[in-house]
Amino acid sequence: MRLLLADRLPDHTVDDLTALGHEVVMEPGLSADDLPGRIAGFDGLVVRSTKVNGAVFEAADRLVLVIRAGAGTNTIDTEAASRRAVYVCNVPGRNAAAVAELTMGLLLAIDRRITDNVADLRNGQWDKQRYSKAEGLLGSTMGIIGLGSIGFLVAERAAAFGIKVQALAKPGRSPQSISRAEDLGITFCDSLEELAETSDIVSVHVPSGAETKHLVDAEFLARMKPGAILLNTSRGDVVDETALLAALDAGRVRAGLDVFDHEPGGGQAEWESAVARHPEVVATHHIGASTSQAQRAIAAGVAEIVEAFAAGEARHCVNLDPDRQGSAAISIRHLDRVGVLAHILDELRSAHINVQHMVNRVFRGGEAAVATIDVEGTVSEELLTALGAIEHVLGVSVVTLGADELS
């Protein structure tokens, strides 16, 4: 594949991808506005914070894959990508520890007013009287909104500080997630209102989207305990900044923020934000994921996605329709010979079976492969027999996909 890296990733990323047989161009200085004019001739695009607007997909001539070298994909116009059948994949979980560490850093900085302490000392001011008023965190309650990769790691770290952790009860939580929560002693609130009213600290870790826009609004802030701390290391638009500013001005809450609505896209910029400069806020420059450890882990994840994609698998794809994965998955082991897949598809067509998704993976040595085909329709015994009888097919099996596997 020919890949364009439009943001800075660790230097070895280029070598790693080149070693996998890809041609890689790294141009970290490209802006969102530059991308449409630069994308021609590339099969894949890798970005961190640089926005990928609809114009990129209109200008692209052979783009098939966009990788967000991070977790959130709100900076990519996934609807425009879907219209052009371009896969958008993210690298989930790999920067979670870094974000959790920053979250705890913001919390400690707020509780002990560390940043103001430092600023005064740098200005030659000794003021033990002013700074001797922290509440302390032991025994306090943290409410986590968004108990995913980062939320769990924040919960672990908070628990180690003797903080009681609660999260939002959410339908569809997996058994693994429930048992992990139980192991950490996390309790669940039935509503966002209850979480706001009963938490001393609220930490937000949900993705940006229509469902989460202004999840923390004036009503939520009004329900928070007086003097409570709001932490947001997810995305700026999850918090209504106008309402937050009012709550800060009223002295009702304090906040630790790594992200802001309308923050600069990356790099350096002149930027004014009443929330970011507020004295009751400890703010950072969207650096949650910016540790070398996290960036190395993300770079490894990018290489894994490219490798899987080259082998026919769209790993961590966020824009395929989860409701259109088919009702059954047929697995066909076969010798890797020209024409076998065409013959398989012929049999499916004769049986009026509609293919929803197909992956063909070759085993080491290149002799044999396995095709996994998600199909819509009833897979009869006759069809399985016909598939098994195709020359070079070694074995056929079928799994019917239930509601859980599809969600």
Ligand SMILES: NC(=O)c1ccc[n+]([C@@H]2O[C@H](COP(=O)([O-])OP(=O)(O)OC[C@H]3O[C@@H](n4cnc5c(N)ncnc54)[C@H](O)[C@@H]3O)[C@@H](O)[C@H]2O)c1
């Ligand atoms: N500050 C940074 O540098 C930085 C770095 C990484 C991620 N992030 C942000 O943090 C977000 C979370 O990252 P993650 O890796 O934990 O993702 P994740 O997908 O593992 O976790 C998100 C969790 O939020 C839950 N959720 C979604 N909508 C919700 C809702 N309306 N109410 C309650 N819960 C809801 C999901 O079920 C999931 O458990 C990302 O989407 C990204 O925007 C920021």
Ligand SMILES: O=C(O)CC[C@@H](O)C(=O)O
């Ligand atoms: O790459 C970054 O600096 C930010 C990444 C972060 O916002 C994410 O969603 O993973």
